[in-house]
Amino acid sequence: MNQNDLLNITSATYADARQEMEQLLEAREPNYSLPQPLYNDPQMFRVDMEEIFQKEWLFVGMTSEVPSKGDYFTVEIGQNPVLIVRDAQGNVNAFHNTCRHRGSRICTEHRGKVANLVCPYHTWTYDLKGNLLFAGSEMSTSFDMKQNGLKKAFCKTAGGFIFISLAAEEPQGDFDEFLATLEEYMEPYDVENTKLAVESNMYEKANWKLVIENNRECYHCAANHPELLNSLLEWDDTNDPRAPQEFVEHYTAQATEWDAEGIPHAHRSFGPGKRNRIVRMPLKKGTQAMTIDGSAACKQLLGRIKNPKLGSMRILHLPNSWNHMQSDHFVVFRVLPISAQESLVTTKWFVHKDAVEGVDYDVEKLRQVWDATNDQDRVLGEENQRGINSIGYQPGPYSETYEFALINFMEWYSDTIRKNLNQKK
Incomplete structure (x- = not known):
């Protein structure tokens, strides 16, 4: 068999994978996790890379x-x-x-x-x-x-x-509308006058979609993230069906403070599956930042912010990022696929550019909560991947109450893959 024959076999195999991908997504039961090949098959991973990571923002x-x-x-x-x-x-x-x-x-x-x-x-x-x-x-x-x-x-x-x-032509859609809103909501932080304090890179032996799925729900938080829950309120917004009245009242009181300081906070979502999403949420009462004891991580507040209890502005961008903007620092997360069953999760912490390490902030305190949380999520993702690789795996149902954001993610993923595959026909 010569090289051309090998290339023809490879091309045919990949063409079959593209067709199989479309068929699996067409047949997927709504509100269920994905069929096994979409989490672990190298050819399906190649489709993800070409149709998502080489075409989308x-x-x-x-x-x-x-x-x-x-x-x-x-x-x-x-x-x-x-x-x-x-x-x-x-x-x-x-x-x-x-x-x-x-x-x-x-x-x-x-x-x-x-x-x-x-x-x-x-x-x-x-x-x-x-x-x-x-x-x-x-x-x-x-x-x-x-x-x-x-x-x-x-x-x-x-x-x-x-x-x-990386697309050959600029992706179309409502991305510019999201960027305009992002510009408005990020204005108080004056990012140009911040600096990278520290970053971490974590390799997780799990498909990139499992990394995102894990991030999109806090169903697992109480059992797995004690450090994070010292400051984080798990409800996603005031419309979260699980949110108690006490949380709604806490949010309302915080919103009054945000309005007084001219801090935008209305929930904004863009695109299918709420692909781009901005929502400001209060942290637990008595806390100022996502640190182990809830106290500020940096003495200098960001931009024009005066209120150290600004909560956390959560920014989602599919397919590969979630972020937490706080009064004194912010944390950004980036996910990049490595292989069908491996991902790179990069976390970066930013502070005011004039803040002095050891004087205004301590790097260990800055990163302690998310280092612990990332590692806990790594274990969860890797065990999830091992279970999915089993011949006993079959797609399971998402909870419409606890996992509605996963349903949104799968809606976006399925629609985007199918749209991009059909553009080549």
């Missing part, structure tokens, strides 16, 4: 991670290395981190600062807008420098958040 980081000209960070979307860099005009750009010469990665460090982007292989050099500046005298006279700049990825920023898309 993804959260990658915050603008304050690249505060000045030439500051950059890198991120891997499957097998696609991407470079995020701020140019001389203050714009944040996203490029495929692959040289136009022979494809080598250009920036090999996770973070850095450069005057120009120089490929370490043969020193091809690009400016911060991706234009090719130097390719050596060895190239032929017909070589067109202007046609060999770095390939761009779509990039948008709002409220300090950076989103990219």
